[in-house]
Amino acid sequence: MRRLKAPQRREQLIEVATKLFAKYGYEATTTFKIAEAAGVTEPILYRHFETKQEMFVAIVSAVSEQTLSNWQELIAGESDPAQQIRKIAETFPGHIKQLADAYHVLHGALATSRDKKVLAVMKEHYAQIEGFFIRIIQRGQELGVFRPQLDPKGPAWQLIMTGIGYAMIVLNLQTMEQSLIKNAIESILRGMSIIKV
């Protein structure tokens, strides 16, 4: 058993659990299998996570945090709100590819789980993303580039629905031409803009 400090061990266990959930599904993966694959005993795993559900919650929280901090960094150097949304869209295929295992776990749980805690953490995930887009859109309204009478929730959810649909297809089924996602984003931006973008 490799000796790791507590935070690293926790991180390693989340990584291993993400891979196993993605490969075999949440239901079929036991804490015994996760401990085994991580090279530790179950009691060691339980020091970090009392239940499998807690591991799932930690995975979703990690994806949320990573997504939002990636995006925050991405838009920091860009002042035009429309360009900020374009940048997120352009890097989205790479973003979901990098987090493919975690997104498999997320979407699998979304499509199949009835566990209230699991669904609560998923709701929080989308609420975070909704808030992120709403802030960009409101800034665009203040700057006078997006229509002021627009409810920012509308385009925020257009972006979220499109993103879920895109990820479901691309991660699981088939590639999609980059032009299709670009077309979708430009259409959403046109819908928001005062000036033709």
Add this chain to the structure above:
Amino acid sequence: MRRLKAPQRREQLIEVATKLFAKYGYEATTTFKIAEAAGVTEPILYRHFETKQEMFVAIVSAVSEQTLSNWQELIAGESDPAQQIRKIAETFPGHIKQLADAYHVLHGALATSRDKKVLAVMKEHYAQIEGFFIRIIQRGQELGVFRPQLDPKGPAWQLIMTGIGYAMIVLNLQTMEQSLIKNAIESILRGMSIIKV
């Protein structure tokens, strides 16, 4: 054991399998459990479906057929292509609610399955829907209401991605204001239209 004729028995087995797959997941549901819930023996089930996979393929085919025939009927009385798309969007919440179990099975498989036959039948499902929307959009182009230089694949996939995202959220997570889906559809229609709709 209730005596049913072959086609009715087949239909009943698909109904029972859909409910069990939706409730317990595809992996966790055995043909034994399906036969038991349908009130037949496994050998009787095997007369209709050689494998569980075959049942899954039958479910997806049934959803595809039902979706397309519902939509075909819905748009038959409507000559304006934009109105045809609006009608489909307006009835979509009811449509997915009515087929909720089947969509749980579809999206669960899309998010978690690595089975090539399962994924092939899913690809075919989306190809059918893509074709359906492309025909509406091309008709709109011929009629001169949608922009002729537009590749119909673009808005067709916008509609599909939005539909998947909407269904994933609404079937599994939380309700969504009707205005949010309406807003998304109007935005897609504006993007296609020559005249302001």
